[in-house]
Amino acid sequence: MIGFGYDVHRFKEGRPLILGGVEIPHTHGLDGHSDADVLCHAIADAVLGSLGLPDIGHYFPPGDPQCLNICSLKILEKAAALCREQGYKLVNIDSTLVAEAPKVLPHREAMKENIGRALRLDPARVGIKATTNETMGFVGRREGIAAMAVAQVEPTGL
Numbered sequence: 798m799i800g801f802g803y804d805v806h807r808f809k810e811g812r813p814l815i816l817g818g819v820e821i822p823h824t825h826g827l828d829g830h831s832d833a834d835v836l837c838h839a840i841a842d843a844v845l846g847s848l849g850l851p852d853i854g855h856y857f858p859p860g861d862p863q864c865l866n867i868c869s870l871k872i873l874e875k876a877a878a879l880c881r882e883q884g885y886k887l888v889n890i891d892s893t894l895v896a897e898a899p900k901v902l903p904h905r906e907a908m909k910e911n912i913g914r915a916l917r918l919d920p921a922r923v924g925i926k927a928t929t930n931e932t933m934g935f936v937g938r939r940e941g942i943a944a945m946a947v948a949q950v951e952p953t954g955l
């Protein structure tokens with residue numbers, strides 16, 4: 798079974814930029830109630846979607862004081878735990894970050910390690926790609942970063 802996830806967060810000055818659990822040096826971070834890790838959020842929704850479960854807002858309600866600045870790797874840990882509880886295991890993840898800046902690919906290996914650890918998945922099975930939006934739209938105007946992800950799961954018995 799497969800699932801798809803999409804998320805977007807707006808840039809905000811004075812916040813750290815966290816992507817895939819890695820703090821990436823940049824002029825702006827992303828705004829959010831959590832750590833605003835747009836990549837982890839998209840991947841979590843892809844995992845939850847593959848199982849037909851509700852999205853991350855159901856498990857981590859927006860505005861919930863317990864979610865304030867939460868490390869989004871914890872959200873991935875929860876999604877992976879739900880997957881195991883349902884009798885499924887993750888096969889692989891693929892994802893794309895859409896950001897005009899900064900360059901994120903230099904941090905790819907560190908992000909893969911973090912995400913693999915949180916999901917209990919071999920980092921070699923965590924795909925992370927990046928593209929600019931060629932200066933078009935809100936991403937092109939450097940207003941924020943978007944992320945898309947797919948997840949594949951299969952029954953544990955296979």
Ligand SMILES: Nc1ccn([C@@H]2O[C@H](COP(=O)(O)O)[C@@H](O)[C@H]2O)c(=O)n1
Binds near residue numbers: 895899901931
């Ligand atoms: N935020 C980004 C965007 C892109 N990259 C890398 O640059 C390559 C070229 O991107 P274009 O949008 O100009 O085609 C892309 O394939 C990525 O390898 C990046 O690291 N960070």
Ligand SMILES: C[C@@]1(CO)OP(=O)(O)OP(=O)(O)OC[C@H]1O
Binds near residue numbers: 828838859
């Ligand atoms: C995880 C949550 C918790 O507030 O994080 P946010 O930073 O609000 O991010 P968003 O992707 O807008 O919604 C998901 C929320 O459930």
